[in-house]
Amino acid sequence: MKLTLEIWRQSETAASGGFATYVVDDASPEMSLLELLDRLNDTLVADGDDPVAFDSDCREGVCGSCGITVDGRPHGPVPNAPSCRQHVRSFSDGARVRLEPFRSAAFPVVRDLVVDRSALDRMITAGGHVAVDAGTAGDADAEPLPHDDAEYALDFAACIGCGACVAACPNGAAHLYAGAKLLHLGTVTRGAQERGRRAKAVIGQMEADFGPCSSYGECSAVCPEAIPLTAVAAVNREAVRSRLRGRPD
Numbered sequence: 692m693k694l695t696l697e698i699w700r701q702s703e704t705a706a707s708g709g710f711a712t713y714v715v716d717d718a719s720p721e722m723s724l725l726e727l728l729d730r731l732n733d734t735l736v737a738d739g740d741d742p743v744a745f746d747s748d749c750r751e752g753v754c755g756s757c758g759i760t761v762d763g764r765p766h767g768p769v770p771n772a773p774s775c776r777q778h779v780r781s782f783s784d785g786a787r788v789r790l791e792p793f794r795s796a797a798f799p800v801v802r803d804l805v806v807d808r809s810a811l812d813r814m815i816t817a818g819g820h821v822a823v824d825a826g827t828a829g830d831a832d833a834e835p836l837p838h839d840d841a842e843y844a845l846d847f848a849a850c851i852g853c854g855a856c857v858a859a860c861p862n863g864a865a866h867l868y869a870g871a872k873l874l875h876l877g878t879v880t881r882g883a884q885e886r887g888r889r890a891k892a893v894i895g896q897m898e899a900d901f902g903p904c905s906s907y908g909e910c911s912a913v914c915p916e917a918i919p920l921t922a923v924a925a926v927n928r929e930a931v932r933s934r935l936r937g938r939p940d
Contacts, residue, residue, distance in 0.1 A: 692718040692784045696731065698743055699791035704799050704807075710789070720780035724767060724790075725750060725757060727779055744803035750775040752915060755851030758858070759804045760791045765855035765913045773853060773915040793858035797865070797900050808854045810900040811868060818892030819872045821882045834880040844878040847871040849916040856910035856918075862902035867910040869897045870922030873929050887936050890929035897926075 693716040701708030715731050722730070725747050732742035748754040757774040761767040767777030782788055790804060798806040836844075850871040857865050873890055876882035882889070904923055911920050 692720060692779060692782075694718050694727070694779070694782060694785075695787040696727075697787065697789040698803070699800075700743070700803055701800050702802060704801060708800065710791075718779050720778065722779045723750070723775055724759070724761065724777045724779070725775050728790075744801075744805050746805050747775060752776045753851060755853035755915070758793050758806075758853045758855055760793055760858060762789050765793060765858040766853075766915065770912060771915055771917045773851070773855075776915075793854055795854070795857045795860075795863040796902075797857060797863055798854060806854075808852075811852055811854060811857075811865070813900060814865070814869060814872070814893050814896045817896040818885075818889040819876065821876060821879075822885060823881065836880050840878055844875050847875040847878075847918065847922060850875075850918055851915060853915060855913045855915065857901065859909040859913045860902070860904070861907055861909070862905055864904040864910070865897050865901040866904040866923040866926045867914065867918055867920070868922075869893055870925040870929075871918050874922060874925050877929065886929070887933040890933040894926060894930050 693714065696713045696715060697710045698713060699708055700711045713731055715727060718727055718730065725745070728743055728745055735742050745757070745759060747757045750757070752773045752775060755773065758766060759774050761774070761777065766772060766774045768781045769777055792798070792800050792804045792806045797810040798808055801807050850868060852868065854868075856867040857863055873893060876889060877886045904926070906923065908920060910923070911918060
């Protein structure tokens with residue numbers, strides 16, 4: 692297959708960037724988008740040019756580090772799949788494909804397709820954790836959790852923190868991400884003990900770094916784990932709950 696790639700090139704955060712055009716004429720349908728970039732970079736390096744910078748780690752749809760925007764859609768044309776699970780077979784032979792970084796004011800470009808997503812990390816630092824006593828781990832059944840509650844928490848714990856929800860949102864909101872963390876940790880037995888404090892901390896940090904939610908719904912459509920929009924509703928619900936209780940849990 693032959694593909695013409697329009698790729699965003701930017702040397703650093705403070706520099707201006709622009710699209711550069713490259714042709715890959717030996718792509719195969721089985722290649723992932725990241726493997727396509729690997730093939731292009733092999734050619735660029737062989738020619739003495741700078742390779743295209745992009746993030747990747749596990750390449751199995753687990754780590755969330757590989758996110759790029761493909762033809763204006765975070766991750767790519769296949770719904771609910773990360774960039775590393777998007778494949779060349781989604782494009783026709785001879786197609787022109789535009790690759791650029793996740794676009795959001797909260798995600799400054801570091802270089803080329805790489806963005807700084809530390810704004811998500813700041814939310815986790817603020818409240819995306821549970822407090823446990825140091826020392827010997829307790830028995831697994833010491834804090835019982837009903838099966839349905841455990842499955843519910845795991846559904847939201849599946850969020851891989853890729854940031855596609857933010858990039859897809861016209862407002863640059865992170866409510867889907869924040870809600871997934873609040874529902875996950877607020878459901879498990881240990882996490883429920885800090886539910887109110889966590890809600891105030893996570894939501895406060897979210898509002899400092901990200902835009903407001905207008906319920907467009909684009910976030911869930913691009914989420915690799917298909918986190919439902921109920922996570923968005925949870926943000927306001929948890930905020931109201933923490934205010935009505937008048938004190939952190």
